[in-house]
Amino acid sequence: MNRVRPDRIRACNAWLGIARALLTFLLIGTSASADAQSGTAAAGADPHVLLQRYKCSICHDETQAKAGPAYAEIARHYRGRSYGRRNVLRVIKQGEHGGGPWNMPPHPEIPDREARVMAQYILAVHE
């Protein structure tokens, strides 16, 4: 007779629970609408996926200031300024402490290609 093994099932459920908790953790801090598709999007070139993966969303939102300024605010600040892209890339890689209560932490581990995708996206966010 084929016996179902309850211990196996229980272990499997536990893993599912952990996976779900992790996913929830990763999704916290995102703006609900714009990032809804990020879970399924192919990794790499999608700025939403990258902003989640590198946990930028914990401190940044599209339009609301959190610990860090809203992307729309950053975009407005740099609009029409040719050095915007360069500055933003530098801040992503090296971090910044402009005097506010919070730091922008450095992210030297982010490949240039991915930093560029995020910078380009951030600078194009509109209110």
Ligand code: HEC
């Ligand atoms: C721990 C919170 C935190 C995290 C995580 C974080 N930031 Fe920031 N970020 C900040 C703060 C605070 C500032 C404002 C820094 C200042 O000027 O003092 C900032 C500023 C910025 C700026 C504005 C740069 C400028 O020139 O004005 C950009 C762009 C930015 N962050 C992008 C990102 C990206 C992309 C990520 C993920 C790779 C990220 N941040 C992760 C807190 C964070």
